[in-house]
Amino acid sequence: MTRAHSNRGRLSRRSLIQRLTFLGGGVVLLGPACKRSSESQEKTPPADTGPLAAKQDGQAPRTFSSFEYAVVAAATERILPRDEDPGALDANVPVYIDRILQTPELEPVREDFLSGVAALERRAQRMHQKGFAALTAEQQDELLTLFKDSPPRSGEAHFFELLTVMTLEGFLGDPSYGGNQGKVGWRLMGFDTVGTVASAPPEGYDGPKCLRECGVHR
Amino acid sequence: MSLPEVDVCIIGSGAGGAPMALELGRAGFKVVVLEKGPHYQPKDFIHDEILNSRRNFFMPVPWEEPHLVRQGAKGRYEKTSAAWTANCVGGGTVHMSGFFYRLKPVDFRLRSTLGAVPGSTVADWPISYEELAPFYDKAEAELGVSGESVPHPFAEPRSGPYPLPPLDVHPVAKEIDKACGAMGWHSLPTARGILSKPYRGRAPCSYCALCGSYGCETGAKSGTNASLIPAAVATGNVDLRPGCMARTVEVDKQGRARSVVYIDADGVTREQPAKVIVVSCTAVESARLLLNSTSSRFPRGLANGNGLVGRNLTFSSFGESHATFRLSKQSAARPWLKDPSPFVNRSLQDFYLMPDAQFGFRKGGTLGFMWAHPNPIHAAVGLAGKGEKALFGKALKDKMREYRDSRILQFEVYAEFLPTAGTYVSVEDGVKDRYGIPVAAITVDRHPMDLAATRFLVERGEEVLLRLDPDDVRRGTTSGETSILQHGTCRFGDDAATSVLDRDCRAHEVPNLYVVDGSFMPTGGSVPSTLTISANSFRVADHLVRKLKG
Numbered sequence: 001m002t003r004a005h006s007n008r009g010r011l012s013r014r015s016l017i018q019r020l021t022f023l024g025g026g027v028v029l030l031g032p033a034c035k036r037s038s039e040s041q042e043k044t045p046p047a048d049t050g051p052l053a054a055k056q057d058g059q060a061p062r063t064f065s066s067f068e069y070a071v072v073a074a075a076t077e078r079i080l081p082r083d084e085d086p087g088a089l090d091a092n093v094p095v096y097i098d099r100i101l102q103t104p105e106l107e108p109v110r111e112d113f114l115s116g117v118a119a120l121e122r123r124a125q126r127m128h129q130k131g132f133a134a135l136t137a138e139q140q141d142e143l144l145t146l147f148k149d150s151p152p153r154s155g156e157a158h159f160f161e162l163l164t165v166m167t168l169e170g171f172l173g174d175p176s177y178g179g180n181q182g183k184v185g186w187r188l189m190g191f192d193t194v195g196t197v198a199s200a201p202p203e204g205y206d207g208p209k210c211l212r213e214c215g216v217h218r
Numbered sequence: 219m220s221l222p223e224v225d226v227c228i229i230g231s232g233a234g235g236a237p238m239a240l241e242l243g244r245a246g247f248k249v250v251v252l253e254k255g256p257h258y259q260p261k262d263f264i265h266d267e268i269l270n271s272r273r274n275f276f277m278p279v280p281w282e283e284p285h286l287v288r289q290g291a292k293g294r295y296e297k298t299s300a301a302w303t304a305n306c307v308g309g310g311t312v313h314m315s316g317f318f319y320r321l322k323p324v325d326f327r328l329r330s331t332l333g334a335v336p337g338s339t340v341a342d343w344p345i346s347y348e349e350l351a352p353f354y355d356k357a358e359a360e361l362g363v364s365g366e367s368v369p370h371p372f373a374e375p376r377s378g379p380y381p382l383p384p385l386d387v388h389p390v391a392k393e394i395d396k397a398c399g400a401m402g403w404h405s406l407p408t409a410r411g412i413l414s415k416p417y418r419g420r421a422p423c424s425y426c427a428l429c430g431s432y433g434c435e436t437g438a439k440s441g442t443n444a445s446l447i448p449a450a451v452a453t454g455n456v457d458l459r460p461g462c463m464a465r466t467v468e469v470d471k472q473g474r475a476r477s478v479v480y481i482d483a484d485g486v487t488r489e490q491p492a493k494v495i496v497v498s499c500t501a502v503e504s505a506r507l508l509l510n511s512t513s514s515r516f517p518r519g520l521a522n523g524n525g526l527v528g529r530n531l532t533f534s535s536f537g538e539s540h541a542t543f544r545l546s547k548q549s550a551a552r553p554w555l556k557d558p559s560p561f562v563n564r565s566l567q568d569f570y571l572m573p574d575a576q577f578g579f580r581k582g583g584t585l586g587f588m589w590a591h592p593n594p595i596h597a598a599v600g601l602a603g604k605g606e607k608a609l610f611g612k613a614l615k616d617k618m619r620e621y622r623d624s625r626i627l628q629f630e631v632y633a634e635f636l637p638t639a640g641t642y643v644s645v646e647d648g649v650k651d652r653y654g655i656p657v658a659a660i661t662v663d664r665h666p667m668d669l670a671a672t673r674f675l676v677e678r679g680e681e682v683l684l685r686l687d688p689d690d691v692r693r694g695t696t697s698g699e700t701s702i703l704q705h706g707t708c709r710f711g712d713d714a715a716t717s718v719l720d721r722d723c724r725a726h727e728v729p730n731l732y733v734v735d736g737s738f739m740p741t742g743g744s745v746p747s748t749l750t751i752s753a754n755s756f757r758v759a760d761h762l763v764r765k766l767k768g
Contacts, residue, residue, distance in 0.1 A: 078610065078611060079610045079611065079614070080610075080611075080614065080615060081611055081612065081615070083612060083615060085615065085619070087615075100268075103273070105273070105274055105279055105282065108281050141611060144610065148605075148606065148608055148610070149606050152605060157605070160608070161604065161608070164599070164602050164608065164610060165599055165602075168595055168598045168599055168602065169268060169272060169595055171598075172267075172594040172595045172598055173266075173267060173268040173595060174265075174266045174267070174268060174269075176266075177268060185594070186594060188615070188618055188619065188622065189594045189597065189598065189618055189621055189622055190621070190622030190623075191592065191594040
């Protein structure tokens with residue numbers, strides 16, 4: 001899964017990051033803004049095993065095949081596993097990713113993500129003769145670490161970053177996108193306890209008064 | 219298809235374009251404003267990080283409308299969304315944080331103050347602070363600025379108080395005041411383009427903590443979308459056309475600007491003739507538009523006979539550090555840490571100009587203190603890190619739980635970004651955006667003096683943070699640049715050989731062409747430049763109205 005990257009020079013990355021910092025809140029359009037070069041796109045046909053498996057709430061996935069969906073679900077749960085607090089599956093992160101990748105402007109991201117999922121599955125088959133979703137948590141972590149530690153401009157490293165970023169978006173984004181179910185992500189990060197109105201305040205809302213009287217925005 | 223001629227066609231509706239639209243409309247001239255992006259309404263501004271910060275709501279995605287950026291002329295271009303400001307009515311003033319500083323008198327004569335700086339094309343402004351000051355007053359009144367001026371060594375002269383009292387601040391502001399005072403420094407209230415009280419029919423701030431990167435649904439943030447543009451449209455003389463991307467400015471046989479060719483919201487190419495054309499698309503995009511407007515009269519681009527359009531680009535030099543307070547450890551002794559007030563609004567300008575060069579620089583800058591932005595995805599992506607050091611699994615979740623237990627105070631540095639021959643905007647004919655227009659290409663070659671100054675300022679800021687006894691102080695960077703603050707690509711001056719615009723921001727070579735975004739500024743100053751751009755635009759509007767009334 002090698003592919004020619006645009007040169008993301010150290011300094012130009014830095015300037016992108018800094019501009020965003022000034023605005024606050026880190027406007028980052030989908031992790032690395034990667035230029036794709038067509039000859040490097042392996043057109044991997046989705047390794048669909050047919051109409052078997054994973055459906056969420058009886059809804060067929062929109063971007064992924066059922067098989068890919070199962071891989072994505074397993075991988076995101078390793079990025080944010082359930083422990084004493086909810087994890088990626090509790091937050092419906094795979095539903096978020098499946099839906100958001102339908103956005104027309106995100107086509108390059110969709111392609112990157114799908115070829116990353118295919119590469120992860122290929123690597124699982126090669127190393128363990130099993131699909132990624134069928135591996136133990138330890139084996140899955142080992143594979144994800146391999147991707148993470150791949151050379152900085154490799155497709156594997158790029159996919160690991162994309163997977164992390166999209167998992168966090170699905171965990172911490174507005175629930176209307178399908179993820180952050182029950183606002184479990186916001187609760188974990190304390191987003192609704194730091195004086196921030198997570199959703200737009202109602203008309204006639206008196207912010208200073210609310211701060212004085214309740215201590216937090218409600 | 220050519221439309222009926224108007225008096226003035228303005229390209230851009232942000233900090234530069236909007237004051238012109240308002241003043242010309244008030245004076246009775248027929249004005250068309252072409253704005254590339256949509257016209258968002260308050261109801262469109264929702265507290266959704268994915269929409270506002272991670273998609274193309276404000277800025278285009280780099281595979282549709284890239285900027286090319288490279289480090290030095292030998293570097294390789296990278297496609298990025300850097301150096302875009304919001305593409306919508308109001309431009310960058312819609313998603314700004316609204317730090318409304320003025321420049322200081324020294325910023326208008328930096329070349330005279332520093333002398334020749336090897337490796338820099340630093341130049342004085344052709345006007346003085348005193349000439350701009352009345353228009354700072356006007357911009358502050360028209361936009362709505364909350365602040366309090368206090369005496370300090372580099373205080374710029376003011377004719378009176380701010381239009382609005384300062385916003386309520388977090389108790390940590392007092393702690394910063396104490397820490398700075400102990401070191402003999404002057405902690406200053408930061409003026410904000412945010413309403414602390416009802417003002418001219420606009421509602422005050424709701425203290426929601428989401429200013430930067432978000433539009434303001436109450437209209438309390440003084441973006442031109444909430445202030446100048448509605449007033450301009452209300453004159454009945456201003457025709458605001460969102461979704462209209464300017465392609466070129468055309469000239470007639472005499473070399474005067476004749477019309478703007480643009481692609482409208484339906485994708486139809488149209489031509490808007492005007493007696494006067496005002497360009498205000500940001501320093502990068504205005505240079506791109508002029509460079510793309512070639513003709514037999516101007517084969518190298520409009521008003522570019524001397525080859526200076528796009529040259530002398532400056533941003534703002536950036537540095538930052540973060541101090542973390544663990545609530546579980548500290549809040550018993552310091553209950554104010556739990557106060558949810560979003561604003562800190564404290565600045566330090568004691569190092570704006572150093573008396574000598576013993577630290578490797580003389581022109582320093584400003585430190586602005588603030589709570590770290592609450593965007594949770596942004597915070598979590600930062601906690602996860604990148605590359606081999608990236609965290610996932612339980613290690614990442616532990617960091618996220620730690621974050622929940624933290625309040626993070628930070629400062630940002632706005633330091634001088636000296637102009638160099640190696641930092642400029644050009645256009646790349648081989649790379650086109652989704653309209654088929656060649657894109658802007660940015661080459662950056664930083665002056666080492668800026669980096670010395672920025673590091674020095676970061677170190678001073680860290681001294682302040684450490685005096686607050688945080689659990690941790692972490693340095694972000696000492697060598698960044700804020701590319702959303704951009705200047706210089708059509709610098710103004712009295713000598714037509716060394717500048718693009720005259721002192722009234724009119725092109726030396728094209729008598730009815732004006733540029734009023736940050737392009738005119740030969741130096742950017744050491745503060746965010748939004749208010750300065752608006753003040754200058756009011757100044758140019760004053761000139762243009764008198765000239766057109768003849």
